[in-house]
Amino acid sequence: MIKPPSSATPFLTAVQKSASIYEPRVLHNCFFMCPPLEFFNSSMIQCLSMKNKCIYFEYTQGGIHLKIAMLGWGTVARSLMEQIEKRHDPELQVAAILIRKPHPLTHPAMTYDYAQVLADPQIDVVVEMISGAEPAWDYCRQAMEAGKSVVTSNKAMVSAYYRELVNLAKKHQVQFRYDASVAGGIPWLRTITALKATDPIVAIEGIFNGTTNYILDHMERDGLSLDEGIAQAQRLGYAEADPRADLEGEDLARKLMISAGCAFNVLLHRDQFSAQGLQGLTCQDIQAFEAKEKRCRLLSILKKTEAGIQARIEPVLLPVTAPLAQIRDNLNAGLLRTASLGELTLIGQGAGGPPTAHAVLTDILEIKKKSQVSPLPLHEVKISEAAEDVRYYVGTNDQTAELFNGVTAEIRRSEGRVQLWTQSGDSRDLQALIIQARTFDPQLFAARIQEEEI
Ligand SMILES: NC(=O)C1=CN([C@@H]2O[C@H](COP(=O)(O)OP(=O)(O)OC[C@H]3O[C@@H](n4cnc5c(N)ncnc54)[C@H](OP(=O)(O)O)[C@@H]3O)[C@@H](O)[C@H]2O)C=CC1
Ligand SMILES: N[C@@H](CC=O)C(=O)O
Numbered sequence: 334m335i336k337p338p339s340s341a342t343p344f345l346t347a348v349q350k351s352a353s354i355y356e357p358r359v360l361h362n363c364f365f366m367c368p369p370l371e372f373f374n375s376s377m378i379q380c381l382s383m384k385n386k387c388i389y390f391e392y393t394q395g396g397i398h399l400k401i402a403m404l405g406w407g408t409v410a411r412s413l414m415e416q417i418e419k420r421h422d423p424e425l426q427v428a429a430i431l432i433r434k435p436h437p438l439t440h441p442a443m444t445y446d447y448a449q450v451l452a453d454p455q456i457d458v459v460v461e462m463i464s465g466a467e468p469a470w471d472y473c474r475q476a477m478e479a480g481k482s483v484v485t486s487n488k489a490m491v492s493a494y495y496r497e498l499v500n501l502a503k504k505h506q507v508q509f510r511y512d513a514s515v516a517g518g519i520p521w522l523r524t525i526t527a528l529k530a531t532d533p534i535v536a537i538e539g540i541f542n543g544t545t546n547y548i549l550d551h552m553e554r555d556g557l558s559l560d561e562g563i564a565q566a567q568r569l570g571y572a573e574a575d576p577r578a579d580l581e582g583e584d585l586a587r588k589l590m591i592s593a594g595c596a597f598n599v600l601l602h603r604d605q606f607s608a609q610g611l612q613g614l615t616c617q618d619i620q621a622f623e624a625k626e627k628r629c630r631l632l633s634i635l636k637k638t639e640a641g642i643q644a645r646i647e648p649v650l651l652p653v654t655a656p657l658a659q660i661r662d663n664l665n666a667g668l669l670r671t672a673s674l675g676e677l678t679l680i681g682q683g684a685g686g687p688p689t690a691h692a693v694l695t696d697i698l699e700i701k702k703k704s705q706v707s708p709l710p711l712h713e714v715k716i717s718e719a720a721e722d723v724r725y726y727v728g729t730n731d732q733t734a735e736l737f738n739g740v741t742a743e744i745r746r747s748e749g750r751v752q753l754w755t756q757s758g759d760s761r762d763l764q765a766l767i768i769q770a771r772t773f774d775p776q777l778f779a780a781r782i783q784e785e786e787i
Contacts, residue, residue: 397423416690569685582631607764664681
């Protein structure tokens, strides 16, 4: 004979508490005879036991507050999955993981079929973590058209389709969140958005590529070559699928365009500013910097001026004591200058699976909390043509060095490499000369010399 529980009140309280969280459907209700969990063959089962009574709950869809689909199964996506699993949050479910062939379907949620993801009305958010602007843009567009919010870490896609993404989100009344697309785990765009609500941003400056910072730091500290540095950054999950994007400054260009949109509400086009990277940098160049008590960092600069926006990306030689010269490994350092707050610097891991997944998860949880984002109007922008007085370091071959004869202040030779330090001159003229010289020597490396500490 089945007996009722000896004390019904606490048991019912526990059931109600559980129900308020999970809205469970009672799957099996029994006294004394408790089937093993494997009996139900599902991970979405919870057993609530009280004295001699057991109830098995199956979490119904109504109880899961957010169902997501992940696109991609690379460094960031796998870290995201680990972080979601560690949370044991029954309200957040990964309902689909889109992968491409020939990867085998190794997780029950994996699929090759994006149409199935789009057609599932239970999926609220598409979390896009694949490489390259295409087909990511198509996937995100279709997701928003199907009424799903989009979270992405893909800066190639955001920078290429920024305005379209913002407009689509507005049109379909869904959320578009992309905090992970700049500065990895640092809450960079989130901070810009919060600050600018009360205090206009006037300048952004700093280190925003973990791969190249890791390479520079380890060329200095361990004497690695550029190629060895790239290989290590790839192994650590910092580099892009095509690491030339990191090395040649394109990844930084994408991040600058996104930061400009977020900070200044402007649509910065790629042909409006120059981006130089680390191509051609050698161990002899690093030794020449050390001899002058300088360290090289790849800096992004974005400033609002009366003459328009100043935007550039280039290697800069900083005094060894400068704060940005202390930034090691894959760290990023983003400096924000606002009208009344002055300067604020955020330093943290700018690349790698765990920090980037952390930023993606934060965006997902914001959507789950139902916090809203205001649509971002993006206006066309005028670029400042103003010149500055600057000096450059140039590492090149003998023949190409001759092009700099009229502007060279100091010249040395090391193992077949000419190392020259220019006189101070008009930035536009020196930059044009460097671009011309690079057509003769693709292995030429140039860096602006920063006289004061930043
Ligand atoms: N790693 C990092 O530190 C950071 C990365 N990001 C960005 O996040 C995104 C993911 O980066 P990460 O995980 O490192 O990159 P990975 O190269 O490790 O992974 C990319 C994933 O995208 C998949 N993919 C690529 N093209 C397609 C396609 N056409 N259809 C379906 N899947 C595709 C790849 O599949 P396959 O294995 O078959 O090639 C792979 O699973 C990128 O956009 C990157 O720029 C942003 C901030 C930091
Ligand atoms: N390849 C990028 C990854 C993060 O954005 C970097 O190294 O910064």
